[in-house]
Amino acid sequence: MGSVGGWVRELAPRGQTALSRSVLPAAQVDRVVDRVGAGPVRWAVELAQGMAEHMVARIPQLGVDGLVQELRKGCEAVAVSMVAALAENAEVAPEPPAEALTGAVEAVGRGVGVEHLLQSVQLGHAYAVREILAEAERHLPAAERFAAVGHVSEVLFGIVNQLSAEMTSEFSRAHAAWVTSSAAVRRELVQEVLAGEPVAADHAHRVLGYDLTRCHTALVVWADDLEHADPGQLAGVAEQLLRDGGATGTLVLPVGRQRVWAWGSSVRGASVGPPTSTGTPGSGVRVAAGLPEHGVAGFASSHRQALDAVRVGTLSRGDRWLFDYAELDLIAMLSADLDQARRFVRRELGGLAGPGEPATTLRTTLKRYLDVERSLNTAAELLHVARNTVAYRVQRAEQLRGRDVEVRRMQLQVALALAEEFGDLVLDEHATPP
CATH class of the missing domain: 3.30.70 (Alpha-Beta Plaits)
Structure with a gap:
């Protein structure tokens, strides 16, 4: 707590798999983790997901193919940059990351106006301020909050001002090129x-x-x-x-x-x-x-x-x-509503929805076993393990699930397929759908 931004290094996400849901290049995220720690960066990734959801819910025009993915990247890049600046007690707000500006180009070809982009910046700013100030209240005694609030406001205001100006300029250049093409x-x-x-x-x-x-x-x-x-x-x-x-x-x-x-x-x-x-x-x-x-x-x-x-x-x-x-x-x-998909997967898999490599191995084995109509020999060949290993894993999977594989078999196979495709997004009860 020795510095104004020291408390930021204590931030932690609600779920422990936040970094696995990052949409930025891993090397870029790792560099910030090395600087400020994994907890604050995980928290920033969760914050970005919430920001993007908040924006799309209020500006449906941003939810179109391609643009919503860029919106997530931009939110995450800004959130991670913001957390780093706060944790390091930076004197000047960082330059807006390049990922935060790509949405302007994507918006032009989809008929989304610059007014929607600027509104999204304001919505994201308000959301981030609310969340970071709630964390300050949770981590700091009352006597230290005034300085923290001032630091947060200064950094975020600087980021938003630069981002709005550069996004408007980028949009204008892209629009001028587009309309003549x-x-x-x-x-x-x-x-x-x-x-x-x-x-x-x-x-x-x-x-x-x-x-x-x-x-x-x-x-x-x-x-x-x-x-x-x-x-x-x-x-x-x-x-x-x-x-x-x-x-x-x-x-x-x-x-x-x-x-x-x-x-x-x-x-x-x-x-x-x-x-x-x-x-x-x-x-x-x-x-x-x-x-x-x-x-x-x-x-x-x-x-x-x-x-x-x-x-x-x-x-x-x-x-x-x-x-x-x-x-x-x-x-x-089945994944159009990820919240419902997550509840379905956890309901069908029970203890088999647990984290870690052992649970993943059991799910993979059980899925292959069911995919080949419960043939131990064929499943063993596909998995390159012994027949008895498959039999043991299937038995252990049934124990964790709490039911025989023939009970709601169709639902079980679908749940296993969803778990294999989406991992923690449907297995982690604290996961936030992007």
């Missing part, structure tokens, strides 16, 4: 189609250079972070994957710097196959695919499925690059 015209027409508005097929063909009457497979290709953000590269990945799947016609649209939407169709009327996971589009690049669907309605439907697969991909704890709706449809539907 052909992509703006094409994107506007695509938005009309996706919204279900009547669009003449011949007019759409002229503007888009793409036939909406065929059978379409939609893709979304995105970059995990700014380091891998190259719209040209992402567009090339989408084009190549669609051509490899048999597409003779393609439509690829950039939506900001870190994402492209794409569709492919074949002149022969055959469905364009989804990407295969045998290759890789490059480090830090992810791909989501919808199902093949026919006509104008199918153009929109396949895209919605791809967006659902994107949502799974951004939350997934796996390390794969391809998220195919054909394989993830059930997971996507």
Whole structure:
């Protein structure tokens, strides 16, 4: 407590898995952990998740594909930067992190106005002030709170002032470039189609250079972070994957710097196959695919499925690059409400929902065992362990769950699938859904 910001180093999150839900590059987060400790950084990650939820709840326009993910990154970057400045008792507010400004570019291509962005900054500021002052009251005696409040207010006000100014400037530059581009015209027409508005097929063909009457497979290709953000590269990945799947016609649209939407169709009327996971589009690049669907309605439907697969991909704890709706449809539907999904998983798994590697191993074994229709031999081959090891793990899993595997077996398999895909997001009762 020796300095004005010393109490900040005592901050701790409600849940112990906060860092695993960070959306910033691990190396970037680790550097701040080395400076101020893990507790304050975990607390900042939780704060950022709450800030993003608060903003989207009050400004629904921010909840669109791609933009909401950038909003989370921006909130987390600012929260972590703020905590570091407070803990180190910085004299001057830090410069707004680059991640906090990418939302401005993403907003332009989605028709979100700068007024919404500036309102989000004010909402985030109010939310952060409320939370950090509550922590000051919890950690500090009354005599020390005045100095803490002054320090907090000075740092946050400085961050908000700079962020608002730079975000407005970034938005203006991106908007000026966007309105003069052909992509703006094409994107506007695509938005009309996706919204279900009547669009003449011949007019759409002229503007888009793409036939909406065929059978379409939609893709979304995105970059995990700014380091891998190259719209040209992402567009090339989408084009190549669609051509490899048999597409003779393609439509690829950039939506900001870190994402492209794409569709492919074949002149022969055959469905364009989804990407295969045998290759890789490059480090830090992810791909989501919808199902093949026919006509104008199918153009929109396949895209919605791809967006659902994107949502799974951004939350997934796996390390794969391809998220195919054909394989993830059930997971996507059941995870639309993560609060309900978490309650379901914990209810079905019981003690098997516990933390740590032993519980993870038991869940993995039980899922493989059920996936192969309870064949001990096949499960053992898949897991590269002895048959008796599988039998022991299944028995132990049943003990922890408190029920035989045949009791509500369908629900058990779904709960195991959700746990495998989302990890602590559905296993930790204190997890905050992003």
